[in-house]
Amino acid sequence: MTYRVTIAVISLLSFVATAHAQDPKLYWGDYSNDVIRRSNLDGTAVETILTSSVGNPSCLHLDGAGKMYWSDSGVGAVLRANTDGSDVETLHLFASPFALALDPTEGKIYWIDRATDVLYRSNLDGTVLEDVSLVAGGSPQSADFDPVNGKYYWTDWTSDEISRINTDGTGYEVVVSGLSQPSGVAVDSVNGKIYWCDRQPGKIQRANLDGTAIEDLVTTGLSSPSGIVVDPVAFTMYWTDVIADSISSATMLGVSVETLFTDPGSSPLSLALSEAGATGTLFSRGDTNADGSFDISDAVFSLAALFIIGSPPAACEDSADVNDDGTFDISDAVYALASLFLPGSPPPVAPLTCGVDPTADSLECASFIACP
Numbered sequence: 001m002t003y004r005v006t007i008a009v010i011s012l013l014s015f016v017a018t019a020h021a022q023d024p025k026l027y028w029g030d031y032s033n034d035v036i037r038r039s040n041l042d043g044t045a046v047e048t049i050l051t052s053s054v055g056n057p058s059c060l061h062l063d064g065a066g067k068m069y070w071s072d073s074g075v076g077a078v079l080r081a082n083t084d085g086s087d088v089e090t091l092h093l094f095a096s097p098f099a100l101a102l103d104p105t106e107g108k109i110y111w112i113d114r115a116t117d118v119l120y121r122s123n124l125d126g127t128v129l130e131d132v133s134l135v136a137g138g139s140p141q142s143a144d145f146d147p148v149n150g151k152y153y154w155t156d157w158t159s160d161e162i163s164r165i166n167t168d169g170t171g172y173e174v175v176v177s178g179l180s181q182p183s184g185v186a187v188d189s190v191n192g193k194i195y196w197c198d199r200q201p202g203k204i205q206r207a208n209l210d211g212t213a214i215e216d217l218v219t220t221g222l223s224s225p226s227g228i229v230v231d232p233v234a235f236t237m238y239w240t241d242v243i244a245d246s247i248s249s250a251t252m253l254g255v256s257v258e259t260l261f262t263d264p265g266s267s268p269l270s271l272a273l274s275e276a277g278a279t280g281t282l283f284s285r286g287d288t289n290a291d292g293s294f295d296i297s298d299a300v301f302s303l304a305a306l307f308i309i310g311s312p313p314a315a316c317e318d319s320a321d322v323n324d325d326g327t328f329d330i331s332d333a334v335y336a337l338a339s340l341f342l343p344g345s346p347p348p349v350a351p352l353t354c355g356v357d358p359t360a361d362s363l364e365c366a367s368f369i370a371c372p
Contacts, residue, residue, distance in 0.1 A: 023040075024041060024231075024273060024274060025039065025040065025041070025083075025274060026040075026041060026043075026229075026238060026260075026271065026272070026273060027049075027060060027062065027068060027083070027272040027273075027274060028060065028227065028240055028247065028272070029054060029057025029058075029060050029070060029227075029268070030054075030057075030267055030268055031054075031056050031242075031267050032265065032266055033265075033266055033267075034051070034055055035050060035051050035054055036049055036054055036057065036060070036068070036085065037268075038083075039247075039260075039261060041238075041249075041260075041273075042260060043259075043260030043261035046261060046263075049083075049084055049085030050081060050088070051085075052088060053072070053075055053079055053081075053088050053090070054070075054072060054074070055073070055074015055075045056072055056073045056074035056269075057070045057071075057072050057269060058070075058071050058072070058073060058097075058100070058141060058142065058269065059071045059098065059099055059100040059111075059143055059270050060100075060227075060270035060271065060272045061100060061101060061102045061272055062083060062273075062274035063104065063124060064351075065282075065351070066083055067083065068080060068081055068082075068083050068274075069091075069100060069102060069109060069124075070270065071097040071099065071100035072097065073095075073097060073114070076093060076094060076095060076096070076097070077090045077091070077092060077093050077094065077097065078090075078091045078092040078094065078097050078109065079091060080124075083274065089126070091109070091122065092120075092122065092126060092129065094111075094113045094120075095115035095116075096113055096114035097111050097112070097113055097114075098111065098112055098113075098114055098141055098143075099111055099112045099141060099142055099143035099154040100143060101143040101144050101152055101153075101154075102124070102145055103121075103145050103150075103152075104145075105147045105150075107123060107124050107353055108123060108124070108167075109121060109122055109123075109126075110132070110143065110145065110152050111143070112135060112140040112154060114140060117135055117136070117137045117138075118131055118132075118133070118134055118135070119131075119132040119133045119135050119152070119165065119169070120132060132165070132167070132168075133165060133169035133172060135163070135165070135172065136156075136159065137158075138156040138157070138158035138159045139156055139158040140154050140155065140157075141154070141155045141157055141182070141183055141184075142154065142155050142184045142185050142270065143185065144186050144187040144194075145187060146164075146187045146189050146209065147189055148189040149209070150166060151164045151166060151171070152164060152166075152167065153175075153185055155182040155185050156182070157181050159174075159177075160179040160180055161177045161179065162174070162175055162176040162179070162182055162185060162196060163175065174211075175207075175211030176194075176196075176211040176214065179196075179198050180198055180199070180200045180201065181199040181200045182196050182199070183196070183199050183225065183226045184196060184225070184226055184229075184270070185197075185228065186228045186229050186230045186237070188230050188252075191232055192209050193206050193207065193209065194206060194207055194209055194211075195217075195228055195237060195252075197225035197226055197227070197228050197239055199224045199225060199226065199242075200224075202219070202222035202224065202225060203216055203217075203218065203219050203222065203225075204217045204218040204219075204222070204228065204237070204250075206252075216254075217250070217252075217253065217254030218250060218254045218257060221257065222241060222244075223242075223243035223244040224241055224242045224243040224244070225240070225242075226240045226242040226268070226269050226270070227239060227269055227270040227271035228240075228271060229271050229272055229273045230252060231273055232252070235251055235252050236249055236250070236251060236252065237249065237251070237252050238260075238273065239271065240268035240271050242269055244262070245262055245263050245264050245265065245266050245267065245268065246259055246260075246261060246262045246263075246268070247259075247260050247261040247268055247271070248260060281316065281365040281366070281368055281371075282354040282368060282371035283316045283318055283319045283351070283354065283365055283368040283371055284319060284351060284352060284353055284354055284370060285318070285321070285348040285349055285351055285352055286298060286319065286322050286336055286339070286347070286348030287319055287370055288301045288302045288305075288314055288319055288322075288336075289301040290315060290316065290319065290368050290369050290370045291370065292370040294336075294339075294340075294347075295340065296340060298336060299333045299337050299340070301314070302320055302322075302333040302336065303333050305320070306328075306329065306330060306333070314328065315365075315366055315368065315369075316366065316368040317363035317364050317365060318357045318363050318364075318365040319365070319368060320332055321361070321363055322348045323335040323348075323349060324348075324349035326361035326363065327361075327363075328363060335348075336348065354370075
């Protein structure tokens with residue numbers, strides 16, 4: 001559990017921070033026009049990136065490695081595509097999939113099929129489909145994942161509740177009740193909060209992860225708030241309004257409300273925030289010898305590459321840059337050894353599984369055989 005918590009926090013902070021360094025984008029599903037769009041964070045440069053395989057995009061998420069995922073009851077499928085809209089893949093066919101969320105630590109997708117009231121999961125590429133748990137019947141809508149504590153959260157329109165469950169199907173509990181058509185939900189694992197949209201009478205609220213200490217954040221000027229995403233680094237939240245045909249923002253305390261985008265005739269539903277244009281060779285940080293694991297052999301390999309003449313060099317310097325400071329030197333070997341053997345030391349900086357380097361630097365990654 002401690003290892004998961006440390007990895008999740010480092011991954012989350014690294015992803016959000018580097019998103020700001022690389023021109024982040026807002027992505028949303030428009031169910032009236034059956035498209036997925038994106039824009040700058042200020043609502044400018046709106047572009048339609050996907051016009052196929054979109055019907056009712058109830059929940060949209062991005063993995064930080066160039067892919068977006070959505071549950072779509074309109075086409076009866078769980079799908080993914082590149083963040084530019086190319087290479088659409090149907091991962092699973094289901095009668096009524098909703099409430100999709102990603103577990104970035106374990107590389108899993110979760111969703112609920114309304115037709116069977118079952119929570120499912122699979123790998124990000126759609127392999128290894130599993131039944132996680134039977135959940136209470138109703139109308140699950142939106143979901144998000146708490147990577148620090150390994151919990152899946154979802155909203156339900158019929159029961160007017162927000163619930164959560166552990167990744168192994170245990171610990172099923174209602175954390176917020178007495179709402180009125182809760183829609184989008186967003187987890188802020190960094191600060192221990194959940195945020196959600198309540199469509200009727202139109203509120204944006206938050207609470208602790210266990211549902212205590214509920215606060216009203218925005219209660220005026222809302223027609224039917226639907227999707228929500230939070231950015232803890234910029235202390236900003238964004239939400240869609242499916243009746244006002246708009247996307248708005250405010251601080252995470254609900255002040256400085258600003259309308260970023262309006263388009264009469266559209267229906268922005270689900271919403272996601274991600275970096276733009278992360279490209280490069282897939283690698284795993286810390287796996288310096290590219291054998292598919294992170295252990296003492298990686299630190300030994302790094303020290304040999306740095307100081308023993310004739311030793312093989314690191315084929316992927318990004319992987320060897322364990323602390324992600326933009327250089328490959330002895331500090332990386334020290335960081336790796338501390339991660340392995342000193343309790344409380346942080347793990348290698350993300351990506352910890354196959355992903356591209358989110359940080360701009362001069363290091364090379366010619367190849368990395370442990371990633372496809």
